[in-house]
Amino acid sequence: xxxxxxxxxxxxxxxxxxxxxxxxxxxxxxxxxxxxxxxxxxxxxxxxxxxxxxxxxxxxxxxxxxxxxxxxxxxxxxxxxxxxxxxxxxxxxxxxxxxxxxxxxxxxxxxxxxxxxxxxxxxxxxxxxxxxxxxxxxxxxxxxxxxxxxxxxxxxxxxxxxxxxxxxxxxxxxxxxxxxxxxxxxxxxxxxxxxxxxxxxxxxxxxxxxxxxxxxxxxxxxxxxxxxxxxxxxxxxxxxxxxxxxxxxxxxxxxxxxxxxxxxxxxxxxxxxxxxxxxxxxxxxxxxxxxxxxxxxxxxxxxxxxxxxxxxxxxxxxxxxxxxxxxxxxxxxxxxxxxxxxxxxxxxxxxxxxxxxxxxxxxxxxxxxxxxxxxxxxxxxxxxxxxxxxxxxx
Numbered sequence: 001x002x003x004x005x006x007x008x009x010x011x012x013x014x015x016x017x018x019x020x021x022x023x024x025x026x027x028x029x030x031x032x033x034x035x036x037x038x039x040x041x042x043x044x045x046x047x048x049x050x051x052x053x054x055x056x057x058x059x060x061x062x063x064x065x066x067x068x069x070x071x072x073x074x075x076x077x078x079x080x081x082x083x084x085x086x087x088x089x090x091x092x093x094x095x096x097x098x099x100x101x102x103x104x105x106x107x108x109x110x111x112x113x114x115x116x117x118x119x120x121x122x123x124x125x126x127x128x129x130x131x132x133x134x135x136x137x138x139x140x141x142x143x144x145x146x147x148x149x150x151x152x153x154x155x156x157x158x159x160x161x162x163x164x165x166x167x168x169x170x171x172x173x174x175x176x177x178x179x180x181x182x183x184x185x186x187x188x189x190x191x192x193x194x195x196x197x198x199x200x201x202x203x204x205x206x207x208x209x210x211x212x213x214x215x216x217x218x219x220x221x222x223x224x225x226x227x228x229x230x231x232x233x234x235x236x237x238x239x240x241x242x243x244x245x246x247x248x249x250x251x252x253x254x255x256x257x258x259x260x261x262x263x264x265x266x267x268x269x270x271x272x273x274x275x276x277x278x279x280x281x282x283x284x285x286x287x288x289x290x291x292x293x294x295x296x297x298x299x300x301x302x303x304x305x306x307x308x309x310x311x312x313x314x315x316x317x318x319x320x321x322x323x324x325x326x327x328x329x330x331x332x333x334x335x336x337x338x339x340x341x342x343x344x345x346x347x348x349x350x351x352x353x354x355x356x357x358x359x360x361x362x363x364x365x366x367x368x369x370x371x372x373x374x375x376x377x378x379x380x381x382x383x384x385x386x387x388x389x390x391x392x393x394x
Contacts (some may be wrong), residue, residue: 007227007391008103009237011300012041012202014350018218019187026062026118027074029219033114034075036039039222045075049108051082054115055341060130062118075112088134088376089290091115092220093245093344093383097223100243109229114221115220117341127215131340134377136251137348142361147289149210150252150378152204154169154292159206159257163307164204169309170197172292173334175320180331184291185346186249187216187337211292212228216337220345222352228390236354241277241369242386252382253257261379264301271371271384272303276392279303283367284354285325286347288375289332295319299327321364328372329354329362331378344383351387375376 014036015028024032026357029301031055038045058064058144068084071077087094092115099113119127132141135150149244173192180186200209206212230237246267249255255262272278279302287302289295296310313319319327330336330350333343351370353359369388373379 006204007229008100008224008240009230010222010240010387011230011233011237012037012043012223013352014040015185015220015223015346015349016186016218018216018319018346019120020120020338021217024217026058026116027070029118029217030071033116033219034112035219037112037114037171037223041223041301043110043223043233045077047110048080048112049081049100050078050102050111051077052085052095052111052113052305054084054085054095054344055117056086056088056091057130057133058117058341060126062121062360079222087381088344089288089338089340090207090381090383091341091344093374093385094381096222096345096348096385097243097245097383100240103224103226106148108150108379109226111224112221113224114219114220114239114345115342117339118217119215119216119339129208134385138249138314146206146235147378148207151291151293153252154258154297155206158293158297161259162311166198167194167212168296168315169206170194170288170290171314172295173197173369175314176289176328176332176334179321179362180335183331183336186331187214188331188335202374207291207293209270213333213338216339218337218339218346220340220342220349222345222348224379236356238355239391240385241386241388241392242274242384243273244274245381246270247381248379250377252379259297260300260307261297261375261382263382264298264373264380267382267384268302272385275384275386277369281369282371283369284329284364285327285371286330286350287327287332289328290338290375293333294375295327302371302373304320321362326364329359329364333368334341338360344372347372347374348385348387355387355389
C-alpha cells in the first residue's frame with residue numbers, strides 16, 4: 001500500500017448529547033455539532049472546503065434523503081461541495097476516511113466530516129426494519145432475522161467454542177454504563193449491576209435487553225487539515241496515523257467462522273501497518289459494542305487479547321479505565337448511545353478528548369494513542385482509525 005501524500009490532523013471536534021431529541025430535527029442536530037466543531041477549531045465556515053457526512057437511513061427514519069446537501073445548507077456552507085456516505089453503522093467512520101483521502105490527495109486543505117441520525121421519531125418496529133437493511137435482505141431479513149438474532153447466534157457459538165459466560169457478557173454492559181456516568185453527552189447516566197442485566201427481558205437468547213445498544217438521536221463533527229498546517233490552528237492537534245477499511249459478506253450465513261469478524265482482522269492489519277504500530281502500542285480504544293458480544297469478539301480480532309480470551313479479559317478488569325487496555329471510556333454504543341450515522345464520528349470525538357487530556361473523570365492517564373473501531377452490519381464493513389498526540393513521521 002502506498003502511503004498518503006499528506007498526513008492528516010484533527011483540529012476541532014463537536015458533538016451533541018445522544019438520546020431522545022423530541023424538539024430537534026436532523027438538521028438541528030447537524031448544525032449543533034458542526035458549530036461546536038468549528039468553534040473548537042477556531043476557524044470560520046469560509047475556511048471549510050468540503051463537507052462529508054455519514055447517515056445510514058435518514059430516508060426511512062425521517063423521510064429525508066440528500067443529506068449531503070442538507071449538511072451544507074444548514075451549516076451555512078453553501079456553495080461548498082458536500083457528500084453523504086452510507087455504510088450502515090460505520091457511515092461516519094467512512095466519512096472520515098473519505099475526508100482523509102481528500103486531504104491526503106492535496107485536493108482540499110480543510111474538511112468537515114461527521115455524521116448524524118434521527119432515529120426516535122418512528123416506532124421500534126420501523127427502526128428495526130430500517131436497521132435490517134444493513135444485512136442480507138433477501139436471505140436474512142426477509143425471513144425475519146434481526147440484528148439481535150444475528151449477534152445472538154455469534155454469542156451462542158462463542159460461548160460454546162470458547163467457554164464465554166453469560167456473566168462475562170454482562171460485565172461489558174456494566175463497565176460501559178459505569179464509564180458513561182462521567183460522559184455528559186451519553187444517553188444513559190445509570191449504573192447497572194449483574195442482577196439488572198440478568199433480569200432484563202430476553203431479546204434473543206442469550207442476549208438480554210441490557211446487552212443491546214439503544215436507538216438514539218445525535219450528531220458529531222470533526223475538522224481535519226493537513227498535518228503540517230495543524231499548528232496554525234491549535235497547540236494540541238491530534239494526528240490520524242491510520243485510516244483503514246475492510247469488507248466481508250453481507251450475510252452471516254456465508255461466513256466460515258461466526259465467532260470472528262474477518263473484516264476486523266483485515267482492517268486492523270492495514271491500520272497497524274499504516275501507523276507502524278502494534279496492538280500493545282494502543283493506550284485506549286473505542287470498540288463497536290452494538291451488543292456486548294461484539295466488544296468481546298472485536299477485542300480478540302483487534303489483537304488486544306488472544307482468540308477466545310475476550311470474556312476473561314473483561315472479567316479480569318483489563319478493559320476498565322486504569323486497566324491494561326481501557327475500552328469504551330465514553331460508555332460505548334451500549335450506554336453513550338448509538339445514533340447509527342453519528343456513531344463512528346462520536347468515537348473519534350471521545351479519542352480526541354482523551355488524547356487532549358480533556359476527558360475529566362473518565363480520563364485515561366497518560367493517553368498518547370487511541371484506536372476507533374466501527375462496524376457496519378454484522379461486520380460487512382469495518383473502519384478503523386488510529387489517532388495519536390504524536391505525528392509519528394516527518
